Amino acid sequence: MESSVLAFATDLLDEGADTFFGNLTDRAGVGGVTLASVYHEARDVFPHNPHRVIRYLEPGAAYFRPDPARWQGRRLAPAPSTAIGDRDPFAEAAAETRRRGLKLHAWTVFCHNDRLGFAHPDCAPANAFGDRHLTELCPAHPEVREYARTLVTELARYGVDAIRAESLHFHGLRHGYHHERYFEELGAGAEALLGICFCPHCRAAATRAGVPAEEVAEAVRTELRRRLADEAAAAEPADLSALADGALAAYLDAATTTVTTLAAELTEEARRHGMRLSFMDGAGPGKGWLSGIDLPALAGATDQIETLGYAKTPEAVREKIAAFALHGVRPQDMAVILRPMASDCDGPANLAAKIATLRELGVPEVEFYNYGLMRLSSLDRIGAALAG
Numbered sequence: 001m002e003s004s005v006l007a008f009a010t011d012l013l014d015e016g017a018d019t020f021f022g023n024l025t026d027r028a029g030v031g032g033v034t035l036a037s038v039y040h041e042a043r044d045v046f047p048h049n050p051h052r053v054i055r056y057l058e059p060g061a062a063y064f065r066p067d068p069a070r071w072q073g074r075r076l077a078p079a080p081s082t083a084i085g086d087r088d089p090f091a092e093a094a095a096e097t098r099r100r101g102l103k104l105h106a107w108t109v110f111c112h113n114d115r116l117g118f119a120h121p122d123c124a125p126a127n128a129f130g131d132r133h134l135t136e137l138c139p140a141h142p143e144v145r146e147y148a149r150t151l152v153t154e155l156a157r158y159g160v161d162a163i164r165a166e167s168l169h170f171h172g173l174r175h176g177y178h179h180e181r182y183f184e185e186l187g188a189g190a191e192a193l194l195g196i197c198f199c200p201h202c203r204a205a206a207t208r209a210g211v212p213a214e215e216v217a218e219a220v221r222t223e224l225r226r227r228l229a230d231e232a233a234a235a236e237p238a239d240l241s242a243l244a245d246g247a248l249a250a251y252l253d254a255a256t257t258t259v260t261t262l263a264a265e266l267t268e269e270a271r272r273h274g275m276r277l278s279f280m281d282g283a284g285p286g287k288g289w290l291s292g293i294d295l296p297a298l299a300g301a302t303d304q305i306e307t308l309g310y311a312k313t314p315e316a317v318r319e320k321i322a323a324f325a326l327h328g329v330r331p332q333d334m335a336v337i338l339r340p341m342a343s344d345c346d347g348p349a350n351l352a353a354k355i356a357t358l359r360e361l362g363v364p365e366v367e368f369y370n371y372g373l374m375r376l377s378s379l380d381r382i383g384a385a386l387a388g
Contacts, residue, residue, distance in 0.1 A: 001359055003386060004032035005379075006107055006164075006337070007371035008039070009063035009081075009089035014051050017096050020371075025100065027376065029383040032103030034164055034367055035093050037155055038062050038078055040112045041178075046372045058082065060115030064090035066154060076116055076123060076137075076147035078154075094158040103161040110148050111137040112167035112175065125170060125197035128220040133195075135177050139169060139292070140201035140258045145265065152266050156273030163270050164306060166280040169259045169291045170197055187234035190227040192290055193220050197255070206254040212244070216251045219244035252289060259292035264301035271303075278304040278335055284320065285327040296328030304365070306335040310344055314353040321361050331358075335365035340378040340385070348384035355385055 005028055012020045012035070024030055041059035046052065062078035065088040071077040090106070097104040117124040117134040123141050124132040137144045152163055172195030174180065186194070198220070203213040223243060227234045241249055263279055270277040279302045281288060285295060299305050307324065309317045317338075321331055336358055338344070338351065345351045358366055368382050 001355070001363070002032065002103070002365040003030040004034045004103065004105060004365075004367045005030050005371045005382070006034045006036075006367055006369050008036050008057070009093075010055065010057075010083050011046075011049070011372040012089050012093060013084065013087065014049050017092060021096050021100055021102070023376065023379055024371070025102070027379040027383050028368070029386045030102075030368070032105060032161070033093065033097065033371075034105040034107045035063070035090065037064055037090060037106040037108045038110070038113070038151065039107075040109050040167075041114050044373055047375045049372060058115070060109075060113035060117075064088060064155070064158070067157075070150060070154060074143075074147070074150075075120055076143050078151065079115060090155070090158045094160075098159065104159065105162045105164050106155040106158070106160045107164045107166065108151060108155065109166045110151070110168045111139055111144065112171060113137055114177075116147075122199075124199075125202075126199040127194050127196065128198045128217045128224065130198075133171070133173075133197075135175065136167075136171050138197055138199050138201060139262050140197070140199065140205050140255075142201070145262055148262065148266055149269050152269045152275075152277070153273065156270070156275055160275055162276040162278055162303075163266070164278050164280055165263070165266065165302075166282075168263055168266070168279060169288070169293055170255060171195065172290050184228075185231070185234055187227055187236070188238035189236060189240060190224055190234055192238055192240065193224050193227075195290055196220065196252070202255065202258070205258055206251045209250070209254040209257065211250045211254055212247055213251065216244045216247050219248065252292075255292040256289075256294040256297065260294055260297045260301050263298055267302045276303040278302065278306040280306045282308050284308075285323045285329075295324065299329045299333055304333055304335055305329050306337065306367070309336040309338045309354065309358070311354075312344055312350075314350075314357040317354050318357050318361065321358070321363065331361040331363045334363050335367060336363055337367045337369050339369050340381045341374050345381065348381050348388065351381055351385035352388040 042057040061081035121132045125138040198217045206213040267277040
């Protein structure tokens, strides 16, 4: 079973290569590192960082040095984080992983990008009223698709083994913007409808699929106004399958095609450069329909589906993998992320039992979240569990 720890480039820069990679190999005993290449805004606590305990990660920042020639004339282009200065963490990581016989994976957040969404609102998803979700990029927009493909090409020059593709899909209304506020209860139905993209590119994709996109948008606006105006209506069940005479379901099917074809294009580009592409699905089976996630289709279009195995018991991890199997994703086509911290594990035996469960099911790859956010004792827990 292959193993890796997810980490931020700032962990490498703050600790230095010897400490950073020494902890990965000597304490955690893993065979690779999954380093964030483009990441979203965040504020985190770093228990063992030698320079700071709290760090703010910049919105939509890149942690490699983009090739200016490759992005010339593009509106959507990665902007290096100010935290890396004139250094290239990916070049440093590539050199160290080659020297130490480790694998390097590029953990890449594609469509959840505040920086680019606010700078180019026409590239962001739009709800049925035309309001833009500026923390995101719409995967149907041609410039967004070109941006995503070029990111994959850029990362190939570092000798990356695999692209871990996060947020390569639509997002709903609730997705972590600071101080999100809903002072009235919107209800699950209104939340779902407010998160569907009706930008011109998504409407065009639906129209090409034979869906009356304008009629669907009008039906969604009408239903939203009804639910926003009335508390009783907001509390109604969220089953919206009959909306627009059933055409909403077909509209959402067109969105899944948008996501699947983009994932397939990026996988083809990754393979062309000798890399794999893992599609990261954090929601789990049956929960991604509003995000354009069709798990069986994505399993066929990409090299791997990666999911969160966050759970307190090995039995719960087994149930998560079984749910994917029921949705057409085989365990041997998966990678699973575990958390070794106390929130999920009460000791090495618990983590070892989860790893044993994944091995038994045929899952070929396990990752651990997240290097800088865990105590050093949690890295030791990984090492003990893998050795056991």
